[in-house]
Amino acid sequence: MTHRVTNRQTPELVRCLALAVCVLLMAPPLVANDWPEWRGAGRDGVWTDTGIVQELPAELTVKWRVPVNAGFSGPAVVDGRVFITDWAEDPASRTMDGTERAIALDEETGEILWTREWPTSYRMLMVSYAIGPRATPTVDGDRVYVVGAAGDLFCLDVETGAVIWERHYIEEFDSFIPTWGVASSPIVDGDRLITVVGAEPGGVVVAFDKRTGEEVWRALDVVGEMGYGQPIIIEAGGARQLIVWHAAALVSLNPETGELYWAEEWEAGGGMSVATPVHSGNYLLVTQFYRGSLMMRLDQDRPTASLLWKGQSRSEMPDQTDGLHSLITTPLIIGDNFYGVGSYGELRGLDATTGERLWMSDQMVAQGRWGSAFMVKQGDRYFVNNDDGFLIIAEFTPDGYVEHSRTRLIEPTGSSGFGPARRWDRAINWTHPAYANRHIVHRNDNEIIRASLDASDY
Numbered sequence: 001m002t003h004r005v006t007n008r009q010t011p012e013l014v015r016c017l018a019l020a021v022c023v024l025l026m027a028p029p030l031v032a033n034d035w036p037e038w039r040g041a042g043r044d045g046v047w048t049d050t051g052i053v054q055e056l057p058a059e060l061t062v063k064w065r066v067p068v069n070a071g072f073s074g075p076a077v078v079d080g081r082v083f084i085t086d087w088a089e090d091p092a093s094r095t096m097d098g099t100e101r102a103i104a105l106d107e108e109t110g111e112i113l114w115t116r117e118w119p120t121s122y123r124m125l126m127v128s129y130a131i132g133p134r135a136t137p138t139v140d141g142d143r144v145y146v147v148g149a150a151g152d153l154f155c156l157d158v159e160t161g162a163v164i165w166e167r168h169y170i171e172e173f174d175s176f177i178p179t180w181g182v183a184s185s186p187i188v189d190g191d192r193l194i195t196v197v198g199a200e201p202g203g204v205v206v207a208f209d210k211r212t213g214e215e216v217w218r219a220l221d222v223v224g225e226m227g228y229g230q231p232i233i234i235e236a237g238g239a240r241q242l243i244v245w246h247a248a249a250l251v252s253l254n255p256e257t258g259e260l261y262w263a264e265e266w267e268a269g270g271g272m273s274v275a276t277p278v279h280s281g282n283y284l285l286v287t288q289f290y291r292g293s294l295m296m297r298l299d300q301d302r303p304t305a306s307l308l309w310k311g312q313s314r315s316e317m318p319d320q321t322d323g324l325h326s327l328i329t330t331p332l333i334i335g336d337n338f339y340g341v342g343s344y345g346e347l348r349g350l351d352a353t354t355g356e357r358l359w360m361s362d363q364m365v366a367q368g369r370w371g372s373a374f375m376v377k378q379g380d381r382y383f384v385n386n387d388d389g390f391l392i393i394a395e396f397t398p399d400g401y402v403e404h405s406r407t408r409l410i411e412p413t414g415s416s417g418f419g420p421a422r423r424w425d426r427a428i429n430w431t432h433p434a435y436a437n438r439h440i441v442h443r444n445d446n447e448i449i450r451a452s453l454d455a456s457d458y
Helices: 009-026 169-173
Strands: 062-067 076-078 081-089 097-106 112-121 138-140 143-147 152-157 163-168 187-189 192-199 203-209 215-219 232-236 239-245 249-253 260-265 278-280 283-288 292-298 305-310 332-334 337-341 347-351 357-361 373-378 381-386 390-397 400-408 434-436 439-443 447-452
Touching: 076 138, 076 434, 081 143, 081 447, 097 143, 097 152, 112 152, 138 187, 163 169, 169 192, 187 232, 192 215, 203 239, 232 278, 260 305, 278 332, 283 337, 347 400, 357 400, 381 439
Parallel strands: none
Antiparallel strands: 062 447, 076 081, 081 097, 097 112, 138 143, 143 152, 152 163, 187 192, 192 203, 203 215, 232 239, 239 249, 249 260, 278 283, 283 292, 292 305, 332 337, 337 347, 347 357, 373 381, 381 390, 390 400, 434 439, 439 447
């Protein structure tokens, strides 16, 4: 039967259509962004996409799954491509020799677009963790920069994977491989690619010409190990400051020249400067496993800083600590409080002005040594993936932890075991995901997946 629109109905229909058009015009446009490096653009752990689910579904819609080899490195997502690195041991090797590779996949389909391989050896790494690259790729325009666990730095063409230039930390810079492998992802600043190298002499940090790989400057004497942290660039005191936390100190450099602005000695036990420095307002925070946290107050008029407070403990045990003794988890600063995961998986809220503990929770992360999670701000809430492989939506407040929902994201396939007794061994996932274009891209030692967080998919 055909329904006929009468003259009486026509004005009402026009009004409805006009109203619908107005609603569409007034609705804010959906925002979707890429994830080009460690902790996203600017390395600040902020995800700005809109149109994201309010509550996590019981089961995520996984758009694709692709087998990969082992690794700790997270993915980067830019211009429709996903970049990841992995490693496979040579089956005939008795000395941990194998092959690292960089992979580019199509963001929509998961199709492998290209791979780039290079031989390497993990014989110098702690055996328990000799399972792949640590550093997240850094994408800049038509180039992607990748670093292997043995200190091999490559600049690759994003479309083909062709090697544009390469540098090798041990052979060219008299560096050494730290106990747990090279973990720092390069950061791009103008025409410079800045990264932690551990060069001798005087090159904990080295800046390269990002186009040619030629050294531009080097800074800081190597004292012990070079650490495992990620450099960040902030604006404070009227200057852009390159913040590097290495195994002996927290330092600020001029990113254009390598000139030292200021330094605060803060030795990390075992060389384990891992968690990324966090900046908010006048606060600059770093945290470590054995000695706790250190908070600097940044000067607002010039590029200097003063110590606000630092942890005094020499033990990391939860029943002997009040502060935050984080190893892998990068903490959050929200207003005058900060939040992080401590030495054995305990989530803590603390006063940023004093370092005093406000509360503690065992709900977000499994309790055990090296317990960790990765926390990313999304509007007025946080997306968290813990090392048990769960994805969580939560809030962190001065009064406590508020969990809204959680769902299984990926299977934990790694091992947290340490030493021959493997006393603290459990299955873990220690990889930071990428949040890009209303999806999460994540990996374990067997596969990489892309799952939707787009509200329209549920």
